[in-house]
Amino acid sequence: MIEFRNVSKAYKNNDVLRNINFTIYDGEIVVLIGPSGCGKTTTLKMINRLIEPTEGEILINGENIMEKDPIALRRSMGYVIQQTGLFPHMTVRQNIEIIPRLEKRSSSEIWQNTQKLMKMVDLDPEKFLDRYPIQLSGGQLQRIGVARAFATNPDIILMDEPFSALDPITRSGLQDALVSLQTRMKKTIVFVTHDMDEAVKIADRICIMYQGDILQYDKPEEILKNPAHGFVSEFVGKNRIWSNPEFIRADDIMITAPATTEPDIPMFKCMEKMRLQKVNSLMVVDPMGRLVGIVRAAHILKAADRESPVEQVMVKPKHTARPETSVVELLQMVRKYDIASIPVVDREDILRGLVTNTSLVTALSNQFLSEEMMGQLEEVEA
Amino acid sequence: MSGLLNYLSQQHEYVGELLLSHIRLSILSVAMAIVIGIPVGILIADKVKAQKPVLGLANVVQAIPSLAILGFLVPYMGIGSNTAVFMVVLYSLLPILKNTCAGLANINSDVIEAAKGIGMTRRQVLFKVKLPLALPVIMAGIRISSVTAVGLMTIAAYIGAGGLGTLVISGIQTDNSSMILAGAIPACILALLMDFVMARVERAVTPISLRLSASQLTPEREQHERRERKVTLATVSALLCAAVVMMAAQYFAEKPDLCIGSKEGCESVIIGNMMADLIEAKTDLKVERKMSLGGTMIAFDALDQGEIDLYPEYTGTVYTAVLGQEANPGMTKEETYEAVSKGLKEEYGIDTLNNFGFNNTYVLAVSRETAEKYNLKTVSDLINVNGQLRLGCSPEFAVREDGLPGIEKVYGLKFKSVHNFSGTLMYTAITSGEVDVITAFSTDGLLQKYDLVLLEDDRNFFPPYFMLPIVNEKTLEKYPEIAEVLSCLDDFIDDETMQSMNYRVVELGEDRAEVGRQFLLDNGLVTEEELAK
Numbered sequence: 066m067i068e069f070r071n072v073s074k075a076y077k078n079n080d081v082l083r084n085i086n087f088t089i090y091d092g093e094i095v096v097l098i099g100p101s102g103c104g105k106t107t108t109l110k111m112i113n114r115l116i117e118p119t120e121g122e123i124l125i126n127g128e129n130i131m132e133k134d135p136i137a138l139r140r141s142m143g144y145v146i147q148q149t150g151l152f153p154h155m156t157v158r159q160n161i162e163i164i165p166r167l168e169k170r171s172s173s174e175i176w177q178n179t180q181k182l183m184k185m186v187d188l189d190p191e192k193f194l195d196r197y198p199i200q201l202s203g204g205q206l207q208r209i210g211v212a213r214a215f216a217t218n219p220d221i222i223l224m225d226e227p228f229s230a231l232d233p234i235t236r237s238g239l240q241d242a243l244v245s246l247q248t249r250m251k252k253t254i255v256f257v258t259h260d261m262d263e264a265v266k267i268a269d270r271i272c273i274m275y276q277g278d279i280l281q282y283d284k285p286e287e288i289l290k291n292p293a294h295g296f297v298s299e300f301v302g303k304n305r306i307w308s309n310p311e312f313i314r315a316d317d318i319m320i321t322a323p324a325t326t327e328p329d330i331p332m333f334k335c336m337e338k339m340r341l342q343k344v345n346s347l348m349v350v351d352p353m354g355r356l357v358g359i360v361r362a363a364h365i366l367k368a369a370d371r372e373s374p375v376e377q378v379m380v381k382p383k384h385t386a387r388p389e390t391s392v393v394e395l396l397q398m399v400r401k402y403d404i405a406s407i408p409v410v411d412r413e414d415i416l417r418g419l420v421t422n423t424s425l426v427t428a429l430s431n432q433f434l435s436e437e438m439m440g441q442l443e444e445v446e447a
Numbered sequence: 448m449s450g451l452l453n454y455l456s457q458q459h460e461y462v463g464e465l466l467l468s469h470i471r472l473s474i475l476s477v478a479m480a481i482v483i484g485i486p487v488g489i490l491i492a493d494k495v496k497a498q499k500p501v502l503g504l505a506n507v508v509q510a511i512p513s514l515a516i517l518g519f520l521v522p523y524m525g526i527g528s529n530t531a532v533f534m535v536v537l538y539s540l541l542p543i544l545k546n547t548c549a550g551l552a553n554i555n556s557d558v559i560e561a562a563k564g565i566g567m568t569r570r571q572v573l574f575k576v577k578l579p580l581a582l583p584v585i586m587a588g589i590r591i592s593s594v595t596a597v598g599l600m601t602i603a604a605y606i607g608a609g610g611l612g613t614l615v616i617s618g619i620q621t622d623n624s625s626m627i628l629a630g631a632i633p634a635c636i637l638a639l640l641m642d643f644v645m646a647r648v649e650r651a652v653t654p655i656s657l658r659l660s661a662s663q664l665t666p667e668r669e670q671h672e673r674r675e676r677k678v679t680l681a682t683v684s685a686l687l688c689a690a691v692v693m694m695a696a697q698y699f700a701e702k703p704d705l706c707i708g709s710k711e712g713c714e715s716v717i718i719g720n721m722m723a724d725l726i727e728a729k730t731d732l733k734v735e736r737k738m739s740l741g742g743t744m745i746a747f748d749a750l751d752q753g754e755i756d757l758y759p760e761y762t763g764t765v766y767t768a769v770l771g772q773e774a775n776p777g778m779t780k781e782e783t784y785e786a787v788s789k790g791l792k793e794e795y796g797i798d799t800l801n802n803f804g805f806n807n808t809y810v811l812a813v814s815r816e817t818a819e820k821y822n823l824k825t826v827s828d829l830i831n832v833n834g835q836l837r838l839g840c841s842p843e844f845a846v847r848e849d850g851l852p853g854i855e856k857v858y859g860l861k862f863k864s865v866h867n868f869s870g871t872l873m874y875t876a877i878t879s880g881e882v883d884v885i886t887a888f889s890t891d892g893l894l895q896k897y898d899l900v901l902l903e904d905d906r907n908f909f910p911p912y913f914m915l916p917i918v919n920e921k922t923l924e925k926y927p928e929i930a931e932v933l934s935c936l937d938d939f940i941d942d943e944t945m946q947s948m949n950y951r952v953v954e955l956g957e958d959r960a961e962v963g964r965q966f967l968l969d970n971g972l973v974t975e976e977e978l979a980k
Contacts, residue, residue, distance in 0.1 A: 115564055139566030150561030154579050154654030163575070164565055197656035200664055213565065223564070 072121035083277040094254040096264040099274035143214025143222035158194040182212040204235035316388035318428035319418030328376035356416040450625035469610035480539035488547025505541040526749040531603030539592035546588025550581030583653040590645035597638040607737040651679040703735035708755035718759040721963035728977035729932045756922040763912035774849035801937040802913040805945040807890040818900040825905040838862040839882035892949030
């Protein structure tokens with residue numbers, strides 16, 4: 066656990082960080098993001114004391130890092146920067162093994178560890194260990210950089226825009242690799258980037274910084290849905306969430322109070338309710354609120370005795386969604402089962418809402434229409 | 448060319464000795480420049496404020512002519528190899544300093560950031576990352592320094608530091624082109640060799656990943672480069688070890704009891720060696736020789752500061768240049784001797800021994816035809832041909848009060864024109880008929896060669912320049928036998944004898960030490976056995 070307590074950094078008259086407070090939890094990937102000069106890199110470099118705070122303190126597992134030996138502190142965490150961070154005059158192997166060798170570990174131990182690290186970053190040791198950095202592609206260099214960071218098996222890894230110089234395909238591959246590595250190794254990773262897509266893709270938590278302040282520190286979904294600040298929504302981008310539709314849940318787009326009835330209500334009353342509420346089906350729930358079936362107008366019209374309770378004609382709901390089901394899955398269900406509406410129930414089967422084709426279309430179109438209309442407006446003005 | 452080969456075959460031992468001392472001094476200088484330059488370069492590399500004044504100072508030093516630097520150093524540091532090494536270090540410092548700074552400053556800052564970030568200490572960052580990456584640039588600086596050092600070290604001979612320059616300077620003084628080449632050619636080869644070796648070292652210390660492109664880095668190539676690197680480094684280390692052993696041997700070698708020097712100039716060196724030979728032959732003293740120490744002030748300062756104990760000097764020179772007296776036309780040999788002897792003893796604690804007998808003063812000389820044509824015997828005879836003859840003289844003589852202006856006044860002479868020449872060119876000029884009268888020195892060997900007639904200074908205008916040994920009084924107190932041994936030369940060498948010895952050196956290309964030794968043997972002053980011991 067890394068805690069920033071009232072940390073400030075100033076160079077002469079220039080405040081770089083202003084009273085930063087936040088906590089990084091073990092085993093999470095935390096992404097520091099913001100425009101240039103926001104203080105994200107400064108924040109990162111404070112963790113390994115490449116930069117020291119003017120005020121405040123930084124604690125790792127409760128211990129103030131200013132009281133630790135900076136060299137031991139740095140060796141207890143990995144550090145990855147852009148590809149140039151590898152030593153050009155050393156082979157891949159020398160690069161990876163530099164700190165273990167400086168610490169005079171036994172060579173058999175180092176060798177085994179190196180082999181392991183190469184497998185971890187998915188590079189063939191035979192083929193790559195004796196090569197020099199200039200012989201490697203950008204993506205390979207970055208993998209070696211990550212391997213070097215893991216060489217002392219640290220709990221914390223600091224990454225300073227490690228993928229920003231790479232082409233999009235390589236970058237995307239490395240992001241996937243990092244997430245899968247993190248799932249296996251359970252390291253605490255602090256990652257600086259200026260790329261929101263990257264942040265959303267890999268982060269457990271995103272820390273948005275601007276001019277030395279933290280504007281919002283939260284899970285990516287929260288940041289996308291509920292930007293805490295005008296700048297955040299601007300930085301994140303209005304339609305950013307549509308790049309990550311998995312963050313749009315049934316919860317967000319469902320009708321929260323669908324028309325319902327109970328099983329023992331006579332059918333004609335149900336018809337009446339449909340007419341009044343201008344719907345053609347009702348959710349049938351028991352007194353506890355649990356969904357027990359769906360009744361459509363067509364079912365009742367076919368029925369002979371409209372005095373009898375509705376449970377005689379209702380059908381069991383075949384496909385339901387949970388509140389956290391993403392819009393992607395909802396769309397898949399609509400397409401696959403050719404259904405017009407999907408009831409949303411929680412774990413106890415209690416009905417929470419209803420996603421209809423209309424609500425899906427509304428939710429989706431919202432994002433596009435706002436922009437389209439803006440465009441049209443501008444045309445008219447011109 | 449055959450003269451050069453001849454000289455080399457005769458003097459190969461001497462040339463070899465000078466070559467070794469040249470290498471030794473050059474390596475020592477560069478080593479010191481490295482020991483100072485690299486740490487200072489490292490210190491100031493990331494301190495922009497300190498960089499400006501330090502590099503500025505080094506630049507200024509670089510801009511000063513090397514001879515001028517020697518001029519500044521000799522009064523404080525005296526003569527000899529220490530001063531020479533100091534001078535060469537001053538010049539070698541800048542390229543090393545500059546390149547160390549540049550090499551360190553040009554390392555990609557991300558690399559250093561990464562090195563710190565992964566937990567390397569300052570020392571580790573320096574030795575494992577910064578220096579290996581800057582080494583090629585630093586080595587390039589050392590390479591420039593080394594070549595400069597070999598070149599500059601030739602000047603060191605002016606202040607008696609030894610090295611190949613000794614041959615060049617002696618050769619120029621005695622108009623012996625074989626000797627000049629015997630010094631100059633090895634010096635050139637040495638500089639080129641140094642450049643070649645340092646280029647190899649530069650290559651060997653450059654990490655191959657910085658030298659080759661990705662496509663060149665094949666495993667075979669790498670292996671080849673590694674082998675080459677090993678060979679280079681082993682060879683250079685062996686050479687360095689040899690140099691260190693040589694220096695240590697030199698340092699621990701037996702110290703001499705007595706150091707005999709001489710100014711530059713043929714007869715100074717002949718007489719200096721002659722005295723050294725005599726003392727070595729007749730006493731048990733171990734003598735070190737530092738001949739050809741440039742001009743009067745260098746040799747005299749060396750004597751005054753005890754770096755040499757004894758050297759031959761001219762009375763007239765001591766009177767004017769050392770004691771600062773006005774030249775006084777009409778002063779006799781004895782009066783001058785008295786004044787010199789008294790002045791040196793009182794002002795400097797230097798004793799004067801007796802004159803050798805020859806007077807190397809200015810004379811006016813004419814060709815035999817001119818002498819016969821105008822019936823010239825004395826300087827006064829020139830008045831009869833006032834305004835008809837052309838004079839060739841050194842630029843210095845033309846303006847000195849005890850030179851042309853003085854002689855014109857005292858004798859009432861007038862020349863048709865005055866032409867400036869330096870050194871032996873005057874003789875060529877009078878032979879080719881460009882001038883009719885030249886100034887010469889009365890013991891000049893070339894007077895005999897060109898068969899010139901000397902005009903007698905019938906009014907004693909030129910001060911007497913009798914040569915005599917001047918010796919530190921402490922040395923004389925400690926080794927009183929020196930005076931006794933040297934007394935056999937008192938009034939023993941006249942002008943003609945000195946002329947012919949000079950002639951043998953300048954014209955016949957004989958070695959100066961050898962000519963002196965032969966004189967001692969021929970006159971029975973020493974025996975072969977005594978010299979051989």
